[in-house]
Amino acid sequence: MTKLKTAVIGVGSLGQHHARNFAEIAALNETEFVGVCDSNEKNARSIAEKNNCQFYTDWRELLDLTDAVSIVTPTEMHSEIACAFLEKGVNVLVEKPIARTLEEADLMIETAAKSGAKLMVGHLERFNPAMVALRPFVTTPLYFEIHRVSPFPNRSLDVDVVLDVMIHDLDAIQWLVDSKVSEIRAVGIPVISDKVDAANARIEFENGAVANITASRIGTEKIRKTRFYQTNSYVVLDYGTKFASVTSLAPNAIHPLLGISINRLEINDVEPLRAEIEAFLNCILKDETPPITAADGRRALSLALGVLDKIKAHRSRLNV
Ligand SMILES: NC(=O)c1ccc[n+]([C@@H]2O[C@H](COP(=O)([O-])OP(=O)(O)OC[C@H]3O[C@@H](n4cnc5c(N)ncnc54)[C@H](O)[C@@H]3O)[C@@H](O)[C@H]2O)c1
Secondary structure (H helix, E strand, O other): OOOEEEEEEOOOOOHHHHHHHHHHHHHOOOEEEEEEEOOOHHHHHHHHHHHOOEEEOOHHHHOOOOOEEEEOOOHHHHHHHHHHHHHOOOEEEEEOOOOOOHHHHHHHHHHHHHHOOOEEEEOHHHHOHHHHHHHHHOOOEEEEEEEEEOOOOOOOOOOOHHHHHHHHHHHHHHHHOOOOEEEEEEEEEOOOOOOOOEEEEEEEEOOOOEEEEEEEOOOOOOEEEEEEEEOOEEEEEEOOOOEEEEEEEOOOOOOOOOOEEEEEOOOOOOOHHHHHHHHHHHHHHOOOOOOOEHHHHHHHHHHHHHHHHHHHHHHHHHOO
């Protein structure tokens, strides 16, 4: 069987890790890593040297050389580059958020549907080992308290904190709660950049579940923690330390205080990005639906844009 020819477009802070993983997978003789592309030649050359592959500065040169690509450029370029590859029948793993607008996302979805190429979105936290361990224990989440805080980054400043990082949690809650969003409330402010740097959203679902999410990129420490309550259990998930636990009352407990059991889940500590890229390649080889579809990416984007609309409305009331 001929090997899949892979490449990475955009090898900045995250794309370099895509490149390393594709190169490692190719070294196992499962795929052929054609090369990396970055419009910044210095970046392209240095990441190509590290991974012993070709470098390109114009992604169009890769259109006829590849079967599967990761697109890790700034979000504003996702749709144009993805559509060009999808039109050629090249399978695409695009970083989150899928695009800037729902129109761009729809164009990507239509283009993939026409050519039959796979389109997967990199909502990486679904591959975090703590989430992988926890997922089978999730039943009916009813109330989430979520914090995602980091010091100010020197990247992704083309988008606000909602599209940059809160979107991870907006994807996760919709994936875990089997119901439609019914109400969004949100506040947010620019503090250091000219875009929203800190935000809080309260998302309510038709089934009554509620998520309270705080995202900030002007913190003094790094926190990526989700806590939620579901019928008969309390769940803690820490993406940063890769920890997950489920606290519940032992079935035969004679007294609540004596019967509390904390199940600290066993974690299979693999690199989430490696798992994501392997899942992408597997869905191509097995001709299966990607584990994170473009519709999932669009759904997360749609909720993020809804949160941003509410933030805008709130700010106009505040007159700031
Ligand atoms: N899944 C996650 O957890 C996660 C984390 C970080 C970033 N991201 C996403 O990854 C994407 C990239 O983010 P980043 O932090 O690596 O940004 P970055 O700015 O560090 O890197 C982007 C790279 O793309 C290159 N580039 C720009 N235009 C290009 C073009 N037309 N052709 C080829 N290369 C081009 C830039 O030179 C740069 O090297 C964004 O969509 C971001 O939201 C996802």
